Amino acid sequence: MDVAVNVANPVPNQSLAGTHTGQIVRRRPTEAVPRLLRGARHWWLVGPGGTAKLTDAHVTAGRTLTTAAERSLRAKGVFDSRPFRSYSLTVLTSSRCNLGCDYCFQNTAQDPDGGSRPPRIASVRLNSATVTDILDFTRRRMADAGMESLLLMLFGGEPLLNRRGCLELLQRAQRLGLKRASMTTNGTLLTAPLAVQLADLGLQDVQVTFDGRRADHDRIRVRRTDGHGTFDKITDNLAAVGATGRIRSDLRVNVTHENHHGIDDLIEELAGRLEPATASLAFRLVGDVGIGFSNRLVLSDVLTTSFIRWQTRAVELGFAVSRPRPLIPCQACSFEDGRYGAVVNADGMLASCWETAGRPDWQVGTVRDGYRPRGETAGKWVSCEDLHRYNDPDSAMNRFLDTVDAALLDLLESRRTPGAE
Numbered sequence: 001m002d003v004a005v006n007v008a009n010p011v012p013n014q015s016l017a018g019t020h021t022g023q024i025v026r027r028r029p030t031e032a033v034p035r036l037l038r039g040a041r042h043w044w045l046v047g048p049g050g051t052a053k054l055t056d057a058h059v060t061a062g063r064t065l066t067t068a069a070e071r072s073l074r075a076k077g078v079f080d081s082r083p084f085r086s087y088s089l090t091v092l093t094s095s096r097c098n099l100g101c102d103y104c105f106q107n108t109a110q111d112p113d114g115g116s117r118p119p120r121i122a123s124v125r126l127n128s129a130t131v132t133d134i135l136d137f138t139r140r141r142m143a144d145a146g147m148e149s150l151l152l153m154l155f156g157g158e159p160l161l162n163r164r165g166c167l168e169l170l171q172r173a174q175r176l177g178l179k180r181a182s183m184t185t186n187g188t189l190l191t192a193p194l195a196v197q198l199a200d201l202g203l204q205d206v207q208v209t210f211d212g213r214r215a216d217h218d219r220i221r222v223r224r225t226d227g228h229g230t231f232d233k234i235t236d237n238l239a240a241v242g243a244t245g246r247i248r249s250d251l252r253v254n255v256t257h258e259n260h261h262g263i264d265d266l267i268e269e270l271a272g273r274l275e276p277a278t279a280s281l282a283f284r285l286v287g288d289v290g291i292g293f294s295n296r297l298v299l300s301d302v303l304t305t306s307f308i309r310w311q312t313r314a315v316e317l318g319f320a321v322s323r324p325r326p327l328i329p330c331q332a333c334s335f336e337d338g339r340y341g342a343v344v345n346a347d348g349m350l351a352s353c354w355e356t357a358g359r360p361d362w363q364v365g366t367v368r369d370g371y372r373p374r375g376e377t378a379g380k381w382v383s384c385e386d387l388h389r390y391n392d393p394d395s396a397m398n399r400f401l402d403t404v405d406a407a408l409l410d411l412l413e414s415r416r417t418p419g420a421e
Contacts, residue, residue: 029329030329032329033328034047034079035324037406038402040410043055043056044324045065045078047080048328049079051323086151087145087331088340089134090152090155090342090344092156092346093159093162094125094156095121095157095358096125096157098161098186098188098224099158099188099222100116100118104118105289105291105387107119108291110291110292115227121357122358124345125162127165130348130367131169134344134367138150138176138342139176149178151331152178152182153183155354160190163189165346171201180202180204183203186208186221186234188223188230192240195246196246198247204248205247205248206248206250208250208252209251212258212262212266213259213262213266214232216266217259218230235269242274250282251279253266253283256285256295260306263283267281267313267314267317270319271317276317276319280322281320285297290389298392303400304400307400308403311411334383338352344357344367348368350365352377353383353386355384364380
């Protein structure tokens with residue numbers, strides 16, 4: 001049995017009674033769940049403690065591990081999970097956004113005029129007093145959890161619409177043992193000098209989204225003020241940021257019926273404008289969160305082949321790709337007592353996850369008063385992508401993800417092994 005260990009993000013200790021394919025991906029688990037994936041020539045067991053390559057002899061006709069295989073993998077630590085060591089804090093520094101994407105989960109509906117200004121959650125901006133409240137709350141939660149370091153995500157809206165709030169939060173979070181800071185941004189305001197400032201305060205990476213090749217992106221990801229495209233602005237900014245060598249870019253490509261036909265072109269465009277060695281590239285389907293946007297893409301063999309082709313080309317060009325992981329808990333939303341993390345709006349309102357931040361009807365507490373009693377938050381505590389709806393059932397989505405991830409593991413293995421096809 002060839003075991004190649006790839007340690008996943010730390011997760012709480014688990015107890016697993018059998019590992020199988022077909023896990024439903026809708027609800028985030030509170031314990032890590034290994035995945036058994038069928039590759040082209042062998043099986044992959046993706047566990048919280050590593051990834052193992054298996055043969056047919058290690059898997060039963062019912063697509064579960066044999067007793068001997070599971071025993072061996074446990075001995076090698078593939079099933080081992082590590083407890084969370086750092087508290088995870090996501091803060092919206094501004095709930096306002098300068099773009100008008102019609103699928104955004106912070107919209108409240110579609111633009112009634114069919115333009116680039118869909119109605120959004122209320123606009124609030126992080127200030128110094130709320131930073132104090134957030135960090136005091138975080139300090140208490142970290143003490144309760146016995147944690148001495150912090151993982152910070154700067155979020156929005158567009159977080160850089162409150163540049164001062166981002167810088168202040170990063171600077172003051174140092175006192176809580178800031179271990180890593182990241183940002184989800186649309187990239188339109190991220191200049192190289194600002195990136196250096198942020199990096200000096202601990203920011204290590206940014207996630208930036210693209211909506212297809214240049215022509216499609218400039219039709220979908222547009223400025224709220226005038227509906228103009230943003231592709232050139234974002235790529236120019238990312239190229240300059242990459243040249244500083246200070247911040248890594250994680251590029252997310254949203255895939256919908258409006259842009260899937262041009263994703264091959266997008267990959268080449270990104271490789272031509274950016275230095276692939278400074279970025280990672282990932283492809284994600286967009287769901288509907290009840291705001292009237294419908295992704296009409298249907299899962300099919302053709303779409304599966306496209307995803308595999310896209311990730312293969314990304315690797316060939318030198319972009320990093322994330323290795324497939326087991327189903328793991330989210331520190332913020334998987335635990336209804338907020339034990340390991342929190343999502344905080346710019347006004348101090350607590351939400352269970354990113355997708356409900358800034359929505360008063362989904363509020364689960366405030367940083368000043370803490371979380372509400374569990375009985376008062378019934379139905380309001382949702383997990384990552386709980387609200388997303390797709391055209392296909394969860395079982396079909398899971399098969400799609402398993403097939404794409406198995407192909408990626410096959411690809412990475414072939415590139416690692418000399419002479420492999």
